[in-house]
Amino acid sequence: MLYTKKMKTFFTILLSIFLTYLISVPSPVIAWGEEGHETVGQIAQNFLQPDIARKVANLFQDKSFGGKLPLATLWADDVKKKKGSPFAFWSAPLHFIDTLDDPGKSCSVNMERDCPDARCIVGAIANYTTQLDCTNGYDKFTRDFALRFLAHFIGDITQPLHVSGREKGGNGETVTFDGRRGNLHSIWDTQMVEKRLRDFGSDIVQYSNFLTKEIQSGKYASEKDSWVSCISSPKAATLCPLTWAIDTNAINCPFVWSVDKKPGVDLGGDYYQAAVPIIDKQIAKGGYRLGVLLNSILSKNC
Ligand code: ADE
Ligand code: ZN
Ligand code: ZN
Numbered sequence: 001m002l003y004t005k006k007m008k009t010f011f012t013i014l015l016s017i018f019l020t021y022l023i024s025v026p027s028p029v030i031a032w033g034e035e036g037h038e039t040v041g042q043i044a045q046n047f048l049q050p051d052i053a054r055k056v057a058n059l060f061q062d063k064s065f066g067g068k069l070p071l072a073t074l075w076a077d078d079v080k081k082k083k084g085s086p087f088a089f090w091s092a093p094l095h096f097i098d099t100l101d102d103p104g105k106s107c108s109v110n111m112e113r114d115c116p117d118a119r120c121i122v123g124a125i126a127n128y129t130t131q132l133d134c135t136n137g138y139d140k141f142t143r144d145f146a147l148r149f150l151a152h153f154i155g156d157i158t159q160p161l162h163v164s165g166r167e168k169g170g171n172g173e174t175v176t177f178d179g180r181r182g183n184l185h186s187i188w189d190t191q192m193v194e195k196r197l198r199d200f201g202s203d204i205v206q207y208s209n210f211l212t213k214e215i216q217s218g219k220y221a222s223e224k225d226s227w228v229s230c231i232s233s234p235k236a237a238t239l240c241p242l243t244w245a246i247d248t249n250a251i252n253c254p255f256v257w258s259v260d261k262k263p264g265v266d267l268g269g270d271y272y273q274a275a276v277p278i279i280d281k282q283i284a285k286g287g288y289r290l291g292v293l294l295n296s297i298l299s300k301n302c
Contacts, residue, residue, distance in 0.1 A: 032159045033190030034074055035197055035204060036283060040155035041070035042208035043215070043287020048294060055298045059144050069151050069290070070204070076152035094124035094149070095156050098165030099249050103257035107164070109245050114165065121162060125153050125241035129293070133237075134302035147294075154290045157241060158282040160256045161185045163248040175259060178268035184259060192272055196279055211284040220284055227285050228292040236296070244289065251278060 032040070045068055048056065057067030065072040079087040080095070097120040101107040115122050131138045131146035138146070156162045161170040161184065170184035177187045178195070200206040214220050220227075230240040255278065259267065 032155050033193055036159070036189065036193045037073040037152060037155045038070045038204050039208050039283050040286040040290060041073035041151055042204055043212050043284065044290035044294065045069045046208065046212045047288060047291030052295050052298045056147065056294065059147050061144050072148050073151045073155060075148045093119050094121060094153065096162040096169055097121050097245055098169065099163055101164045101166040101252050101257060103253050103260060107249050107253040109163070109249050111242065121153050121157050122241040122245050124149065125157065126238045129237040129297065133297050133300065135300055151290060154293070155286045157244050158248055158286040159188060160248055160251045161188050163245050164252050164256070166257065173259070176266045179266065187267060192275055192279055195272065196276055211280060211287065215284055215288050220281065224288055228289055231293055231296050248282070
């Protein structure tokens with residue numbers, strides 16, 4: 001009897017150690033890896049007008065963000081991964097849109113076909129843009145969460161495989177990158193961004209400042225207005241995410257899915273070299289769009 005009681009205590013302790021381990025061990029990163037999202041947040045922060053930066057800081061109830069966008073961009077992935085989080089289950093389909101990509105024929109976005117009940121990244125950006133706008137009367141908690149989701153999804157929508165339904169956005173496509181096996185989606189989310197960041201000493205601020213300068217006065221200066229032209233439309237909330245999804249999807253047929261033509265080739269070589277200008281530009285677009293959109297929505301006084 002005494003023995004069974006001891007055993008029971010022993011197993012209870014063992015179980016609680018195991019459970020503590022389960023909830024404390026971080027899960028693998030999904031969606032532009034953390035670096036991609038933080039860079040988008042940092043570039044956006046560089047473009048915020050001072051009064052808008054103050055409004056952003058006041059909206060965030062979670063003080064661990066330091067009142068700024070870079071760390072806030074990671075929140076939507078954190079809650080998606082957290083078991084038992086009220087956001088985990090229903091927010092997962094909001095990180096992507098499964099478009100029809102048939103590289104030999106065409107790649108395209110069609111809202112009726114690819115975004116049923118607006119439950120995809122295009123619908124999510126539209127809804128959260130509306131919720132953040134103070135003229136629509138949402139409470140401060142709703143607006144805080146809307147800002148966190150927007151800061152993340154405006155990054156995701158520039159990642160080509162978040163705008164592709166082929167092979168579950170590349171999650172089902174096994175590839176090799178710098179000698180390691182992985183899937184095409186995570187190569188785009190994480191491995192290629194990490195490799196590119198190494199050119200900047202793996203320093204997100206350095207990489208963000210480089211891209212910020214390219215937007216302001218470098219190689220993106222002449223096209224940056226076209227990245228954000230939808231924002232001045234009265235229909236910005238719905239027009240922008242659809243425009244941005246179509247813009248990103250256009251990369252898939254000519255480039256992203258060219259991997260199908262070279263099975264077994266290590267993507268850390270020529271493919272990566274050709275991807276660098278695309279990665280730079282997509283991350284720059286995400287950051288600039290987020291900054292300009294927030295300057296626009298949050299300029300309203302309620
Ligand atoms: N699951 C299914 N399609 C996906 C996509 N395009 N991106 C991320 N996860 C997905
Ligand atoms: Zn995501
Ligand atoms: Zn992803």
